[in-house]
Amino acid sequence: MSSPTESAPAAPGEAGQGHELGRQGLGALTLGAIGVVYGDIGTSPLYTVKEVFLPATGVALNSANLVGAVSVILWALMLVVTLKYVILILRADNRGEGGGLALTALATQAVKHKPALRRWLLLLGVFGATLFYGDSVITPAVSVMGAIEGLEVINPAFKAYVLPLSLGVLLGLFLIQRFGTHAVGKVFGPVLTLWFVVLAVIGVVHIQRQPQILAALNPLEAVNFLLARGWHVFAALGAFVLALTGAEALYADMGHFGAKPIRLAWTSLVFPSLILNYMGQGALLMATPDAIENPFFRLFPEPLLVPMVVLAAAAAVIASQAVISGAYSMTKQAIQLGFLPRMELRYTSAREFGQIYIPAVNWALLAGVVAAVLLFGSSSALAGAYGIAVTLTMMITTVLNYFVVREGWRLPAPIAIAATLVFLLLDALLVAGCALKFLDGGWFPLAMGLGLFVLMSTWARGRQLLMNSIQREGLELTPFVESLQPDECNRALRTAVYAVANPDTVPQALLHNLKHNQVLHECNVIMTVVFHEVPWISDAERVEVQALAPGFWRVSLHFGFMDQPDVPRALALCEPKGLRIPVFETSYFLSRETVVPTAGSGMAGWRENLFATLSRNAGSVAEFFCLPDNAVVELGTRVQI
Template sequence: MPSTAPPVTEGTPFHSQGTHPQGLAALTLGAIGVVFGDIGTSPLYTVKEIFAPATGVPLDAHNLIGAVSVIFWALMLVVTLKYVVLILRADNRGEGGGLALTALAASATQGRPRLRHGLLLLGVFGATLFYGDSVITPAISVLSAMEGLELVTPVLKPYVVPATVAVLVGLFVMQRFGTGVVGRLFGPIIVLWFATLGIVGALHIVRQPAILAALNPLRALDFLAARGWHLFAAVGAIVLALTGAEALYADMGHFGRRPIQLAWSVIVLPALALNYMGQGALLMGAPAAIENPFYRLFPDAWVLPVLVLATLAAIIASQAVISGTYSMTKQAIQLGFMPRMAVKYTSAREAGQIYIPSMNWALLAGVIAAVLGFGSSSALAAAYGIAVTLTMFITTVLTYFVVREGWRLPAPVAIGATAFFLAIDALLVAGCAVKFLDGGWFPLTLGLALFLLMSTWARGRTLLVQSIRKEGLELAPFIESLQPQTLQRAERTAVYLVTDPTTVPPALLHNLKHNQVLHMRNIVLTVVFREVPWVPMDERVSVQALGHGFWQITLYFGFMNTPDVPKALLLTEPQGLRLDPFETSFFLSRETVVPSSGGAMARWRERLFAAMSRNAGSVVEFFKLPSNAVVELGARVQI
């Protein structure tokens, strides 16, 4: 999620109704600055790509009106009706986004394990496509903005790609400092951007009012019908106007439903519609402006200031996607689909401000590779869209199970609405699929590679827990067999973190074997991440006394919570167990995965899982454990 979210108290969801102490106006401004950066920069390149030679669309007044009409009604049907009106209502305790929707759909189908498993895999695949989008968005947004340098003077053309790389490197390097200060500037800059889009578009509409015929949906249908076999190529370009629609849903938890709906209806949609119509009006009178219709909307003296504004808008659009990648990664880790990674919190006030170094540099490498490999926004446009449209398709499928199984809407309503939007989504996917060999393979390959890694990690962790349970000793009989009077007892508390609370922690067995000592208080601790965004503090801890100085504690976190174990353990005192942080040691079992022949996974996947396990981030840092109170003991486990 974007890093400019309003402060959220730990364990308390920000609900989507839009009520918040900051006020509706402040939240709406924040939403404009973060949520709409991606879709707001689409006018930089969309119209130019619709009339590129590859689409086969002749540049004339009839087709200009038709193309602009398709853009307008796509914004109305896909963004306004599907996302703003309908899908924003499918919030998971105030949170939105692919993984939040996946958890919601999985919860709605809890009684059907196979369907639930399939929906989880589908949702994870949709999440991996988001990563593909996260590589393409910064590349095409900044590169298309910097291509305005060519219009300032052709001498600067060789510097477009180097300047783009420099801006992107600077953007990613700054991530570790957080975006709190810059974030406060996002809203006003993007408001200025949308105002500029709307005003310059309106001026050209006044000069060529015939473009207003694009408001007639029949012109859109006529344009699509006239394309013949070139329909999919044209749709593949038009879909560029919709990229960023998923951000409306993904960022709902930070701003609420009402501010996003208000921002879209009052500012963003009118500005985009006016600008696209303005570009159409310009091209009706000056077809030669197709080389870069966005910048040609402005007088020559205005190109440089608009270039600066466009670059800022592109950076903001990129920042929103980058921050969203961090949040998606954190959610995936806590839902068990990714290994632990170091998560840095860059703000003491704002829970959404996180920084994941390994993901940051991996993302930068992918973005730079995209810029250097494709070299222009037109080339990148071929790669753009397929990941976005597939994500839209998956969102529609998952939403069906939420509204039908979760909300119990009548089958005709749920099926009818789903079929309508799936038909639109299928057309958009098909339009982008024709660009597969021209670059569409890039985000898909990246998404499939990530899906392989995430599914391997989830499957490997399941098998690992099963292996530990199979080889381990049952906890209850073990405690009953202990003879405390014959054991030396240390006057401290030992906390053993385990994945399976029914078996004896391997670290406890090692401690008894090598040190021949048992602590006075022994805590068998399990951390459970629920398929909800937030778990409130009063539901965070479960304590059960097992006898002989043993307790079983389960800590519950949502996938948006920060898993601070020491802080959560302070909540055990009202349940009769007081733990002194200065007298508590944490014992961890660090499993070394040993691939075996004839296992439940292919041997190459076992090796891959073993490599991922070796390189997983520190449990100590992930669970906020005090490093001077941690003892790690190794164990070899076959899967």
């Protein structure tokens, strides 16, 4: 019933069509961006410095290495987050939307004249999107555990309670998802703003005590530190990546806030606060090396430990909420682009369109998070699983962005290639560093990503084979309707809407009506829903209407991958084009295909069986397209692939 199609690539900075962010003030949007976009990267100081100086990295805890390590963190934030994401990647907006699938759509549109390259970029982008789900499992686990472990600093006897408390917080977080985040979301910005202010202030306090840590601002300290490690530098890089996790959120959440508020939040508060806190932790360790057991919470005097554990837990929950909401949005995009079967999708706010809840995704993420917490048992162990999926996603983003800037924006080849090579080299170093942690847990998000990639590619390929089978076996629509005589069969005085995937073949439901009921409706609408590789389609471009024969019309409804596919509302737009579809006198006829796997050249047998299982368990077409329950007639048909 739906399929992704191509459209022209958006120019850099083009505004979205489906929403007007300008209606909200820049200050409000910036505050919202602080709360939603920067939760993940903002909680990285909880565990990053501690992981850099673990015995496995081979980095000795001394003043020179502290200056060098903090310098690496600061300049990694500058190069990867500021230069790559804030300055460059945020320009690659797909009509105001960002994220892995939005960038994939831009890249594939830019090379649509090269079908083979387009197909490979599409697969690469989908694989990058699947890695995001691995991040959506690891982020809540590591952030919440890292915050709750602050109890051990208050009293080592509390260590036994860290695991159950972490599981309790995470369980509560996923249980409240069905109520939506519009109420809690109002406090995200102020809480994270307080978090970053506290990070900055406590950092300044310790920098004043050990001002020699300011040498970390010199990029040569980072270079010398890395060169001194030799081949052992890769072990350390795997730990430094922890400071960068959450960078993809800057791009993924662009559609909610816009590029300008995200940039303003980063440059005015988030980046300075992170710099000051990392230098503060370095200064603390210069004076008190035994604070390495938990340098973040050891920054604070004992009377402030309990409030900081509470604030850190709140920040961790917010960071987790951001990736969970991102997983919902990513799933919705994947469904509408044809990479996942339909699922139950609930809108949790009448005012905020982007707030959705997908039960199947929620419970799958909860199962993954609980498994991760029980399997790894601590934030340090989880940190071993963290990074490899994120850095691979960063590398994929760099590759896709090259085709956008070179093929889509037509930037000169030397500039596009030079910028891409610089960032690709950085990404490759980070991936290599994280690859060393593969056996320590890095396999976990990769296994999740690969499993989802198999599922998504199987669904997309299966739908293509299904459409091909229907087209081969179906009757051509135009000759069929032209051959019908008005007085040959009974006419029901209603409008029939036949939802089809292929608008050129006769709907199976219509043939069933003729064969079994010997009746045609007075008005017959052959309707196709088309999803485009752009986020939004305006109402002016929503419908196409074509008269085929007396009593027969062909209608195409167009939606972007961020639009809500409300079919009755869209059909109401047909009236100015000469086709009136009365709400209370219309029946919707749907065909539910029962897929029959067969031996042949389609897909491997196990993939055909997987596709058949997914197809049987796909969500309701009527619910997905907002059709009225009392006006839907569903007919089954068996299709071989």
